[in-house]
Amino acid sequence: MPRHSALRPSRRRKMIHMATALLATAATVGAVLAASTWLLRHPNRQKHVVARRSNEESHPQTNGVAAIEDDAGPVTQEAKDWAALYGRMAAEFETGDLNPKAIEPLKSWFHGVEDPEETPWPKKYTELEPPLQFGSVRLLVIPLDDSPVILRIAASVTADMMRLLPEGTKVFANARGNYHCTVFHTSQPSDPRADPTRPDGGTDLSLEPSQRRVPTDAEWKRELEIVRQLVSATPVPLLRLERVVQASTGVLLLTWTEVGEGGVTSDLRHRLREAFPGASTKQASIIHSSLLRIVSSRPLGRPAVDAISEACRRWTAKLRGTQYSPKTLWFIRETEFSTIVGDREVLTLGDANAPPRHW
Structure with missing residues (x-):
């Protein structure tokens, strides 16, 4: 994909504010993870784990394989810009603390936040006041579910960070089966769109989110088919872990770029925006x-x-x-805030003949 020129300081500040605002509504809720240990061998050498699916008989129980690879670092200008942004996000937390203005608005999306005796849990969209209808929230994600290696890494990082939090901190840890990278929202909970193929989103945008209609069966089937076709024409991305970041928005992150000259995720986002001009305006801009x-x-x-x-x-x-490297993407009609719990359509990358599988 084309390279971009270096960002000016004002542009950099704008990007970090946009990124932290998006992270304030990112999916990060679920059951608290049990601690597990993942230690990489030779920690002082610049070689790293590669996690991919494997059909080898020697690994039938894990469906994943780890190997040691050299890391060339971020290569494209976009990857370098992302890496720099992740560094600034980490520095913002380290030199400050949590940003209460980013955290306070999200409390209404969870149960048990105010009760000191309760562990918070996410609200279903039908439990909001006023509620959202099923089908209001739809998003395409890269699941991390293809690799037990990545799942163990994520669980270990989470457990380590949780033990460092002060007593009484209210915290949610994402369930292992729900780790993902958001690619695109055709419809956000704060900005539902019934028919994102239409520039106006197929709804009256002056209405409150709870008052907007949901897709008809025909509109949903058309949307799913468009997403399926776009995913089937997308090569398998090779993601590269860049940094572990605690953001000032309260979210603990694995942040990614793509390996080498890869720009698969950004290209797919561009094609999705072209196909869905009426999709929600707020979209993920990093991985x-x-x-x-x-x-x-x-x-x-x-x-x-x-x-x-x-x-x-x-x-x-x-x-x-x-x-x-994932083999599939999930297109989800989410039913619970930020957890990707809901109806999942499993879409195969790079295979035009693969039908969606409902999960």
Whole structure:
């Protein structure tokens, strides 16, 4: 894909504000993860884990394989810009703390936030006041489910960070089966669109989200088929883990670029926007996987911020360059805020003859 010129300082500031705003509504909720240990061998060598699906008989129980590869770092200008942005996001938390203005608005999306005796959990969209109808929220994601190696890494990072949080911190950890990178929302919970193939989204945009209509069966089938065709024409991306980031929005992230000259994700996003001009306006602009979210907005304090930032640096040093290739994408009609719980259509990458599989 074409390279972009270096970003001016004003543009950089705009990008980080956009990224942190998007992360404030990213999917990061689920059951608290049990701790597991994932230690990479030879931590001082610049070689890293590659996680891909495997059909080899020697690995039938894991369906994944780890190998050691050299890491060339971010290559394209876009990848370099993303890597720099991830670094600024980490620095924003390290030099400050949590951003309560980003966290406070999200509390209404969860149960149990105010009760000190309860562990918070996400609300179903039908439990919101006022509620959203089924089908209001639809998104395409890259699941991390194809690799047990990546799942163990994510679980270990999450467990390590959770032990560093001050007592009483309200936190959610994403369920292992729900780790993902969001590619595109055809319809956001804060901005539902019934028919994103139409420039106006097929709805009256002056209405509140709860008052907007949902797609008809015919509109949903057409939307699904368009997404299927676009995914089937998309080669398998090779993601590269760049940095573990605790953002000031409260979200703990694995952040990614693509290996080498790859720009598969950005190209797919561009084609989705062309196909769906009436899709929700807010879209993911980076590649990230949310591991946990802190939903209490009080400051963590300098000792905790320093400890978490140091842990992020340590994990980044171990994991930078880890590679992951999915075989499928999931198109989801989400039923519960930010968890990708809901009806899943499993779409095969790079295979025009593969029909969607409902899950």
